[in-house]
Amino acid sequence: MPNFIKTTEQSSLYDDLEKMSLNTILTNINQEDQKVALAVQKVIPQVEKLIEKVVEKLKNGGRLFYVGAGTSGRLGILDASECPPTFGVSKDLVIGLIAGGDLAIRNAVENAEDDPRQAEKDLESYHISSQDVLVGIAASGTTPYVLGAIDYCQQNNIITGGITCNEGSPLAEKVDFPMVAVVGPEFVTGSSRMKAGTAQKLILNMITTSAMIKIGRVKGNKMVDMQLSNEKLVQRGTKMIMEATSLDEDSAKAYLLKYGSVRAVLKAVENE
Known part of the structure; x- marks a missing residue:
């Protein structure tokens, strides 16, 4: 992909960060954050198409899988883990997988995201099938672990979506339903846990909340199936x-x- 440029890796619009006052740092971060919701707004039509498929599969006994590495993987696990207490669904309905396994939720696991074949093994352990939907999450759109998961799903007739922040990325090109929120360079160059991570979280919120509403897990505007855990x-x-x-x-x-x-x-x- 000769024209593929990672905007998430481009140099920050700000320089000499260490010379800024604390208030200036916070103001500039906030200014950048305000761009995120607008970037996500532009991809609502694409998110809607993916959710329609998710709802269809969930209503017919299928599951939703999230796959990512690093921050992206943690965000998928966070979103999946909130579904049972919030909506009273089984913990097996929305499943988050991260490169490097559970250890990687808290700690960086060296080279875990670079193994595309590990995703296949992880998915096979859950017996993923064409009844399910998988969403790959990668700010860069190039993470081998995530791309390996997409390849495996395509070989097995499993619907795929992708959340990324770079136009023309391998992830966006591969999946059935690309969701590309272009947030631009990060305040700290390359720190995609910031704007890119926020965009991913907003889209994940949309996917599960909308899907749970459509499968009947909300009444009026209330979480009537929430678990009484405290x-x-x-x-x-x-x-x-x-x-x-x-x-x-x-x-x-x-x-x-x-x-x-x-x-x-x-x-x-x-x-x-």
């Missing part, structure tokens, strides 16, 4: 029930603890 969430669920019914706080909480979810309580009250 007192804060019990209180939130109690308030939801009070707003939707004539129950007082004590009764609403008692029902919630009995039935285990807001949705189950609302159904029980409706049938009484």
Whole structure:
């Protein structure tokens, strides 16, 4: 790809960062961050097309996989890990994989992202199939581990999407549904955990939140299937029930603890 230029690696628009006052550093970072939402806005049509396929597969028993390395991999794992407590789905519905395995969530694993064949092994351990959808996440669009995952999926008739921040990248060229949010050079040259990472997080938020709404995991604007994993969430669920019914706080909480979810309580009250 002779014309492929990594804008994420281009020199920062700012120089002499160490000579800036703290306020100037923060102001400039914020100025750059404001470009991210606009870059993501431009790719909403592409994100929508991917989500339509995700919803279709999830409704028919399929799963959503995220694959990435470094920051990109961690963001995929973060998004996947929030789905069970937020929407009450199985931990096997959205699965995040990172080059180097669980160790790489907290620590850099040397050369892990450079092995395209490891992705194939990781995916095979989950018995990924054409029922599923895989989204590769790579700010550069060139990560071998991610590209290996895409190649494997294409060989096995599995739908693929890709989140990247470089136009014309190998990832964008390979996948069925490219989502390319061009955020430009980073404040610290090449530090793609910044704007690129933020863009990836925003798109991941869109994918899972929209998909969960469309498969019926939100009622009105409430997380009626959330797991009651702490007192804060019990209180939130109690308030939801009070707003939707004539129950007082004590009764609403008692029902919630009995039935285990807001949705189950609302159904029980409706049938009484």
